[in-house]
Amino acid sequence: MTTLTETTQTTGTTVATTLRAHQLVIGGRLAFVEDWGDIDATPLLALHTAGQSGVQYAHVAADLAALGYRVIVPDFPGHGRSEPAAHGPVTDLGEYAGFALTVLDQLGIDRFVAVGCSIGGKITIDLAVRAGTRIRAAVAMAAGADAGRVSVRGLTRELNDISTPSRSDRTYWGTRAVVGSAVSEERRSVIARMHCREDPIVSNSDLIGWGRHDVSAGLPDIACPTILVAGEDDLWIDAEAVRRDAASIPRGSFTFLPGIGHYPMEEMSDFASQVDAWVRTLETGDEETETTRS
Template identity: 55%
Template sequence: MIEAGYFDIGGTLSYVEQTRHGRPLLCLHTAGQSGVQWRHSVAGLADRGYRVIVPDLPGHGRSEPPPGEPIDDLGRYAVWCEQLVDALELERPLVVGCSIGGKITLDLAVRMGHRLAGVVAMAAEAGPGRASLSGLRRELEDVAAPSRGDRTYLGTLAVVGRGIPAGRAELIATMHRREDPVVTTADLLGWGTHDVRAGLAEIACPVHLVVGEDDLWLDAAKVRMTAESIPDARFTLLEGIGHYPMEELAGFPALLHEWLTALVESR
């Protein structure tokens, strides 16, 4: 059973879906997207004993935009996530995120690792991500061009792994083109500037970093370096997978459960 509701988090009316029982697991989406990215994972994770919490970040999906300009600092999303943990009274939750969600996950590990049971950061490194900041800022002046949807669609296809069936890749790209280009551009500015490297050595919860071998957004060696900078962190390179493991891998809930179980047991 999935329950959905709106919560006032940090002054923003925010949409959150969650299952009822089990160990709390907070799932964070990618740039410009929403919790719909986890639609194929929620039931499988709930069946494995998790209380799955899937929010739409402020300005995304069915959540209202935050006061002021679109958020281009991923640290603000991390603060919002911490407020969500408090609002839902989550005790020692696990956190998993992908892309900007992965960066936010690492930020949460630095910020509040002592309160977390463990984190899985996918498609993310601790330093600034690859992005043309000047180009993104120019796009904010006119991001409603008709070609933007096509660019999102084709760009998504480009970073899906070669091991994914064509039909599944097509569905992922088609779903992604629903995004708001203003919000996405602000997210990507955050992707290109976010940096928590200074706090990695002090992280107080188990960490697992995951990157797809075919992820054109990332240098796997830098993700591995992030893992090596965190005490006892784990690192996984996914063969034939791109930027969106939870959407690309049909058996993702079982695999994530393995990763999370190992983190909890290691603690």
């Protein structure tokens, strides 16, 4: 089942852009998907971070659509406006990768560009491994290919008392800590406050998935051009490890973002144009091994 609602939205300097909202049935549950721009434009799948939703792309989706993309922004199961998976919170990021491909299948989309951040970045790398020639180009931000640096045991234990009053404070201050130094105080506070709307059980389950998911063995088999992106102020990842992952991908490259933290799509005012530049560079085969954004 798909329901469509068409509205007209004006964001920043973009012209009026069509937004279609879909409710798809996946695994017996409703999945919410935003679908921006010309239906015949280049499909761009945008994947959100742990515990969050497609709202993280709210300030950039229309701009990407205006640059010539059909921007597909799903809420993962249990996030945003999507119902939880039938079996409960997801702790396997591979399940989200399969979910994303099902979204595209139901929308009749074959080949696509994938862009993701944090767990969405890991899932983007997973898709580059599993989807083969379906992916035209991949941009994985704030993520590496191997298991993330978290204590799975500690996160699992926290599920028992995760709804304590201090949880929202931890989310707020923890988010602020990984927003880049180039971001204004006002914007930093907005990002952190928006993140407090998470379901903590879903967030921790996502992070357990982050700590377990490892597709590094598949990097040499990735066929599509791929950029791995790391922010200078991102405390969640090891930029050197991400650089090494990029070097293991046949058409891989690495980009370093000074002054940016863990959420480039929420932190960078020129995010849409930067993604467009990355994708065009990848698709023309002119990618460099390593770049630093000035």
